Amino acid sequence: MRKNKNRGYQKLRVWNDAIDYYTKTYKVFRAFPYESRRVASQAISSNDSVHRNISEGYCRRSIHEYLNFLNIALGSLGESVSGLHAYRKSKQITEENFETLDNLAYKLENGLLKLVESLEQKTRP
Numbered sequence: 545m546r547k548n549k550n551r552g553y554q555k556l557r558v559w560n561d562a563i564d565y566y567t568k569t570y571k572v573f574r575a576f577p578y579e580s581r582r583v584a585s586q587a588i589s590s591n592d593s594v595h596r597n598i599s600e601g602y603c604r605r606s607i608h609e610y611l612n613f614l615n616i617a618l619g620s621l622g623e624s625v626s627g628l629h630a631y632r633k634s635k636q637i638t639e640e641n642f643e644t645l646d647n648l649a650y651k652l653e654n655g656l657l658k659l660v661e662s663l664e665q666k667t668r669p
Contacts, residue, residue, distance in 0.1 A: 553599045553602035557655055558656050559595055559598045561651055561655055562591075562595035569587060569588060573588050587627050593616075594620050597613045598614065607663055617656060621653055621656065625649050628642055
């Protein structure tokens with residue numbers, strides 16, 4: 545792996561969890577039928593946004609901006625989880641796929657919340 549100060553986000557557990565979540569989500573939603581491609585595309589897009597915002601915030605080199613991007617990542621994750629519930633209820637995804645993705649999202653969400661809390665403590669006097 546190539547290393548430099550700007551790529552430090554690649555060592556973060558939350559970034560790696562976000563990549564895993566995206567990968568598994570992509571596998572589930574790429575199998576959606578043609579008539580549901582917009583739904584599948586949005587599900588994949590909201591998940592893609594999570595890891596991208598973690599890395600972009602990290603690369604900004606400012607705690608304030610990093611926190612902003614982590615909160616955007618949390619928002620995208622919330623959008624993703626809301627979609628999972630809708631897809632399960634409408635039987636567009638199986639209960640097994642829902643449980644797998646929801647468990648990954650829950651782990652990622654808790655990791656992001658802990659990271660935000662840790663960074664917020666650094667900004668307090």
